[in-house]
Amino acid sequence: MHLYALFLPPKSALTKTLRVMKLTAICLLLFCLHLSARTVSQTITLSGKNLQLSQILDSIERQTKYIAFYDEDVIANSRPVTITAVRQPLVDFLNEVLSGQLLTFAIKNTSIIISRKEAVLSPRSITAPAITFPITEIPTITIMGKIVNEKGEPVEGVSIVVRGKSNGTSTNASGEFSLKDVDENASLEVSYIGYASQIIRVNNRTTIDIVLSLALKLEDDIVVVGYGTQKKATLTGSVVSTSGAEVLKSPATNLSNTLVGRLPGLIGFTRSGEPGNDATTLMIRGSNTLGDNSPLIVVDGIAGRDFSRLNPADIENISVLKDASAAIYGARAANGVILVTTKRGKTGKPRISATHNTGFQRPTVIPEMADAATYASMLNEIAFYNNESLGMFQRFSEEDIQKYRDRSDPWGHPNTNWFKEVLKPWSLQHYDNVSISGGTDNVKYFLSVGARSQDGVYRNSGTKYKEYNVRSNIDAKINKYISVALDLAGSQEDKDFAVTDVFSIWRSTFRGKPNTPAFWPNGTPGPSFLEFGDQPVVTSTKANGYRLDKWFKLQTNGRINVIIPWISGLTLQGNISVDKAFNNVKEFHKPWYLYNWDGNSDHITVPGKVGIVAPTLTQSTNEALQITMNSYLSYDHTFNGVHNVRAQAGVEKQTIDTAFVTARRENFLSPAVDQLFAGAADEFMTNNGSALHSSRLSYFGRLGYDFSNKYLLEFTWRYDGSYIFPKAKRFGFFPGVAGAWRVSKEKFWQENIRGIDEFKLRASWGQTGNDRITPFQYLSTYGFSGNYIYNVDDQVNNLVELRVPNPNVTWEVANQSNVAMEMGFLNNRLAVTLEYFYNVRSQILWIRNASIPASGGLRLPPENIGKVNNKGWEAIVEYRGSLGQFKYNAFLSGSYQKNKIVFWDETPGVPEYQKSTGRPMGSQLHYVSLGIFSDQGAVDKYPHWPGARPGDVIYQDVNGDNEINGLDQVRNTKSDQPTFTGSFSLNLQYKQFDLSLLVQGASGSQKYITIEGGESGNYYKLWADNRWTSENTRTSYARTWDQTVPYWDNTRNSYWLYSSDYVRLKNVEIGYTLPLGLSKRIRIDGMRVYLSALNLFTVSELTKKKMMDPESLDNYAYPLNKVLNVGLTLNF
């Protein structure tokens, strides 16, 4: 049986019914199968020089069914062993290995327990005089060595750090390193991504050669946390992370689109696929507040940066702080924090990596609409229902309908598929990247250049996107104590849009009448059939102008790191970051032409100008400047070998200034020159401008203590001041505490528990804030809103009271509690994490307009009155393994979150079934659809709206008063946000081939979908084909209707609700790497070719019914794309 097959969950696991129970069952099943699949062996074959004990124990685990339990610290002091054993019995082998060590072992069932010899703890050693620290300097030595991988090849860029100290280095291209000033008794920590980190005692050696072993133990992962990094094993908070390599597997054009499914607990929806506007809405653990739910983004330590347009090739790591671990970010941390770290240079010869990608994209779903014959029949039905006495063929004769059907008369009776006319089959996208990194001991660099382009899905698309990125991350060591870094990242984004907005293009395509030609048979665009001359085959192109939205962004950061020489373990870091963004928007409208045919037999079409009479130009410039300065002291020290103390304290201030100016002219004489001067200086010429300034001041810190990596405790805090609030309420204190207990480190566990290598319990609680509200709510101010006109064309401003001031406005407060269990099985190759969280957001700013009568006339300010709780769980199962050349890892995660409004402003006297309190945010009132009145008898039998007729939607008489009115509306419990999201990913590697896939799904959400069908637009094919007619009375689809005329289209009801649950193959990639020998022959270091895809398959009701993508905002949004990509990476 192939092991990886176990990771393909049964079909039901991909559905919304996935629950912890099942996850646990899968884990257990896997665990048992894995064990039984092993060959039982009790002899060891191993030979080597100076082998670390941990390596030996690993070998035992690999060769036998035995699992070794030990305390890392216990083995850290062991001596290296040189041994030659061929099929040596296990007990003998262990005796030989441990002879001369201060260690002993015991075998219980299939566990080997390694512990200190009792002798060490003899009374004499306890009563030995207390160790005194020598006053004189400890002699230091210089260590040289070479680091190779499991194949014996030198590895470059391996980090070697002296434990508990800050000095360290990394290997050069030949895998060699040299480290000065090392205490002869020190331990070295050797780490390299993808390999197990090792602790090596120096023991007065000056030459140390190290063999890296592949990281199969998940606990060795390092994660980035606020203002620092931590080892995953000793983490106390709820943090998930993913690597830049993972992110790169997706051919998505926006970094934010690549994260969904890779970071459990991070919920995201891509609401639009429009090139340049396709950022995913990200939320950590769903919605927690009625207000802004967006997480804080921290890029390379600087808060509030935009990351969706970072070059994915520059990303080292992305991690997400989901609980109180975010408290160090205080007043902006309530919605969680996403930390992005970019790549840095490593010592060694320059490494050049170049990538090229070409992708082909198309919408995931192309809506299917009614054809001309059906549409014409439906218009006839509308007229019939309005006046039955005039019969069924008031608009189109049977002959007309036949002509629409048989396409015999393309001029007079066209049958247009508007989506086919507007969209092209495939559109191109490109992504190229070149990076160079390397460095010496003193200066390291990472330089990267990226370029991306994406075409719109329209034929002759007026929408295109281009992006260029450059980055230079440079680290320099000035002396033994001081190092500096300078990061510069610039990007240019050219968002080139059709001047008609997306909504109008898609709306007019949906409204496209199938009996109106998109193009006449002679190739000219068909006539105007909507307001404003909106004819999507033209308005989706550049024929009517353009909107060029250009961004130039510069992110800079200068960093200095000072090791304070007087106190061991104390460092000071300072950052000054200046981020500047310029935005230019140029919107040039020009008249366009649609063609009319008057029925002449020569089929001559005549162009007509539509839209606007003369070109207009609006040009605006925005600029933003964000300056962040921070400085913090960090202290990291181990006392007596077991008391690890980490402390941090710092200060940060941030200012943001934005300003815009805009100008507009109309009545250009000619579209030839698209500059402002060429427009008329007439009454239509306008300009405008304004500015915003914001500032924040914060103090923050962290205090961490752990005993022997076994009992861990961390306290973080931030004291935040924000310009948003009144002077007296400007500062807030936000604490977070977290603790963890690595139960598996306990002796009782190691002696008694088998099969679970790692067992960690952790819990956290924190109070964070959310200050994402409109500023100055405490001030009583007036602002301009609209205009009034006196005399002829004398337009003056209207001044209005902006709000009733709320002098008590303050932060939203998030109480975040989290408990979790982390388990490691199979020698930590299998990791399982279960998390439960309970968030209570209080003091949510909400407007009391539900209880304050409108007769008060108040423009109400938000007040800190709302309270929402959000609870749920996350389960993560991760497995990394290998079978000879076959390496694989699999990742399964599920997260569930459900929020509930505990308190907000509710209108008094509302019946219980209509209250929003106690229900999830965003739940709406609906009349409850019971189906369709099949005939007049059915209408007569049940209470109904005045004028209801057969084919109409039956509303439930909820309160049983035999009348349908507002009291029959019921508040549902679902919104357009899913309650469950899950993902499964698999990475396989066999020799030169690799495969990775990511399946992602969401459930528990629904969408309200209507359409402007009728006189002004077409219908979904599904709705049209199955509609109620006097011949088709047994159907669940309503009769033909005209726009919002029937009560069931103009009052919200459950007939239009569709489940937006989905499961999709979000990402798949197949790669082939050229064998090393071959690539050497063509003088490159490596080459890989790959095929990847985004959103390749989707299973959902909405896609099956050919209506829309389940993630899209609505049917008039630019759809999500399916992308097929081919790529090539070269390394020099």
Next chain:
Amino acid sequence: MRKVFKIIMILFLLSVIIFACKKDFLEVEPLGEFSENAVWSDPNLVETFVNSMYSNNFGNPFGNRKLSDFCDESRSSWSTTYNWNKGLMSSDGLQEWTEGFGAQATAALTWEPLYATVRMENIFFSRISEVPATSPADEEKIARLKGEVYFNRALTYHLLVSLYGGVPIITEVYGLDADFSAARNTYEECINFIVGQLDSAIIFLPPSLATELQGHATSGAAMALKSRVLLHAASDLHSPSKNESVAAGFAAPELLGYTEDDQTARWQAAKTAAKAVIDLNLYSLTKENPSPTDNIAQNFINYFTSYGDPEDILLQFTVPAMIAYAQWGAVQSEPNGYNCWGNQTPLQELVDDYQMNDGTDFDWNNPIHKSSPFENREPRFYATVLYEGKKYRKRPPEYAAIDPFDKLQTGRVFSTGGNLLVGGIDTRDGPTNTANGGYTGYYNRKATDTTLDAQFERQDIPFRQFRYAEILLNYAEACIELGEDAEAKTYINKIRHRAGLPDLSSSLSGNELKEAYRRERRVELVYENSRFWDIRRWLIASDVFKQTHSIDIRYVAPDGTTTYRKEDGSDWSVPTYTVIETSGDLRIWDNKYYFLPILRTEINKNNKLVQNPGY
């Protein structure tokens, strides 16, 4: 040592950068707003605050959904009919009155926005005493502004009372912790309050204003509003012996009208108020004595596209630069054959109310009228209604081939066998913009600037909120109700004379005179937001809210015909005119609709409110 020095220097610099921030670092002023104190110390800013009140009270009269669509004047092309007109509004929602596509003219006419305006007006009076006047000009301005806000407060309450009956009179400025509950005042208390406000306005306001101040209220405007308010108050809808059809069984009839049956005194007050405006001698009817050579229809067209005239009492101006298409009068209503949106199409019922130019009534039973219904009608018909075959402005060039004659095409050409051959370009069966074709066979001409191409350009002609003709009609109505028929006829005849019509028959009296007056008012003030209220206060809505009618015009042409008219511009045949039921425009009336419902949510929030009867 140098290393240590460097470290100390760096530490020092870092701490300077971080900690050396200004004490008021977090003290940030909003850059896009005015502080309260700045506003109430500057008369110029106060004036811009008053501007908002006009905006709110007058709304977008050229918007997409007009009051004309909600009475027996017109029909929209964008909906089969409004659910509002089918009586489907309820305390759960006012249907298309407030909801729908774009900013409609009716949106401003509801409880919430009107009370928001009341608050502005109340704020003004609570703060205006603080505003310093540094010059006589300032003093004059402050006095004028006071008058304008009295006028606006009266107008806001007038709209509230007209929609809902008696409403809570709120004059205080609520803070966040106030007791917001408020009971409805009686109808009579409301009218007295409004009249009191107007009397104050008349004192503070100047009788006339410099040209650049046109559009601000004058004392004349306040008197005109007073005339309108008292006319409404005197009407049957609010009279206890007349309004049983609405108020019967209702526990609080004082909310809907007067409780004492002294309608005569109220008509007298209405008459006096109208006469006061007349006696100002400031206003006159435009072209009140047309000469025989005058094109009287053109006089009306010119007046309604003018930017100010002695007939105007208060104008609401518009500008072409306004982006919001709620302001685009012409594109809303001009035909789809001009790439416009064909809204507010006149109903057959309205068209039939225009007399012949000899002062006789139009009659479909008259064979001459039936064969050529658009000939020899009174001038205001031609100034208001666009109909089949009417020579209108030049077509957009792309339609020159379809209509080389610039004559409206609201009919259809059929084969002898009865098959539709060509639908007129201005119908929903034509070659273009079918979704924007009118349903009634007519289009609106009133207040349209035909020198512009409305599909591209916005017109800037003002909307006439108050004009002298209304005052004359108000006066005449009061006179009729008081039995002063001769006086009434004198003033109605001024209106008819200006319209080129003969005087009313001297024998006309009583109910016949009332009917003649009502038709006169209907055609004179059509599309000017009068009829909507008139059918209510006269309690005739139940008679006029029914299946509406439109015109079906057919030509017969040989098979294979592809043009609407012959090449020489003549018709293919004599047209047949048939009055038909307008597709999908069955309007339903229930007497409870004389007043709007107060929304259920508002009553839940303020339990002192009493709902109007029937909801």
